[in-house]
Amino acid sequence: MSYLHHIEACNTHDLTGFRPFRVGSDQIGWVRHALADRLTKFTGIFVVESGGVALHPSLDTFQARTDAMALVVETMVAEGAIGRLRREDYPVVTSWGAEPLLRIDRAAVAHFGIRSFGLHINGYVRKSDGLHLWIGKRAMDRGIAPGKLDNLVAGGQPHGLSLDENLVKEAREEAGLSPEGARRAVPVGAVTYLMENKAGLKPDTLFLYDLEVDEDFTPRNTDGEVEQFMLWPLERVAERVRDSDDFKFNVNLVIIDFLIRHGHLKPEEPGYLDLVTGLRRPL
Template identity: 70%
Template sequence: MSYFHHIRACNSHDFSGYLPFFVGTDRVGWVRHALASRLRQFTDAFEVEQDRISLAAASSDFDSRTEAMARVVAELVEEGTVPQLRDEYYPVTTGWGRPPLLKIDRVAVAHFGIRSYGLHINGFVRRADGIHLWVGKRAGDRKIAPGKLDNLVAGGQPIGLTLDENLVKEAHEEAGLSADAARQAVPVGVVSYLMENPAGLKPDTLFLYDLEVADDFVPRNTDGEVEHFMLWPLEEAARRVRETDDFKFNVNLVIVDFLMRHGYLKPDDAEYPDLAIGLRRAV
């Protein structure tokens, strides 16, 4: 295996199996042909053509679009096409910082191939023998990546919260950090990818933060998502990424970015240029 193995895995997809999904003149996602055929029956909500699927023209503002989408998703949940609603809503936009066109329950985001956003915090300690990275082991009952390894803090970006507000919320829930401690996290960039999963396409952008913590800091999970935390030498975290699939799929990308920025991976590494380009896929 290699570091680039994870970038390849997070960017495996085939557009031929999908129709582009439009709101008005804006493409906002991708829908599998099978789901598009099912959506033909919702003539008051969707217009399905040979080369695209669109929200019906009658849904012309945020509220009417959201209502139309929610009504269809609820029926898809009822028939088992989509899993149980999460009651957490993501914005549907044409890009970060732009006004949302509608909102959609998190569970249906990949079914419609909608770009979602999230944040990850690398929690680390500097010791005489080098950097040590906090690693969480996800609880076995998680619907996504149960038992996999994770960052100190990671979470999706819902509608209605600023990135700063979400940072504070996720840091408290996942690691027991105070608001003041969470705000010491330093923004260091993004990683992005487009992968196919059983639900559909996942175009994701993750905002990355580094948080240097004291040697005596011990994270405390409060929402049941993390089974326990471990503090690993950076070399061990790097080895696990390079040689295994022990980490949650996108966490591998976050750690590779950390390794590059902190000089563990150097420009003379054969994979370095491909890694630098591959961590930020614009789709």
């Protein structure tokens, strides 16, 4: 096990198993060949060819594309090809800040290889013996990474909310932070990864924040996602990341970035440059 192991695990994929998914000339995702073949039955919604899949050109508005994809996703859920709907829509964009071409239920995002975005907050305490990080333990009933270790706050970026609004929402739900407390979080960059999983492909971008909190602060989860919070010395966190798979897969990347920025991992670390560049892979 190593730090680099986690970066490589989040960037393992084989694009030869996928076809580009487009709206007009804009590529918005990737679909597996088997899924592309299944989509041929949705006449009037997709144009399926050996070189790619596109939404039908007659679907020329945001709402028409959204409604058509909702019908497809609901059918796939009924057939068991996609798990239950998450009832949270993600914007479908070609790049961060671009105008959304449609929105789609979060449950279907990886199946269509659509870019998604999220935010993570490193909550830390500065003590006389060094930095300590707040670590959450995910509830065992979570659909993704049950029981795994997590950041103080983490969440996907839904359609219809600004990043600041989502920061406040997630910080309140996951750690009981007030809007004022959440907005003390400092934006410190982003990590990216391109990961193939059972559902499909995940081209993800995580916006990162550091939040220094007082020693008497105790996080309080309100949405049932976290069953326990722990305050660990940075050295213990670093060792757990380096030596185990105990953290949720993408949280490892967030913490490695924190370790680099705060000088815990130095240029003398074996594979240091691979770590630095591997955290921001082109998507």
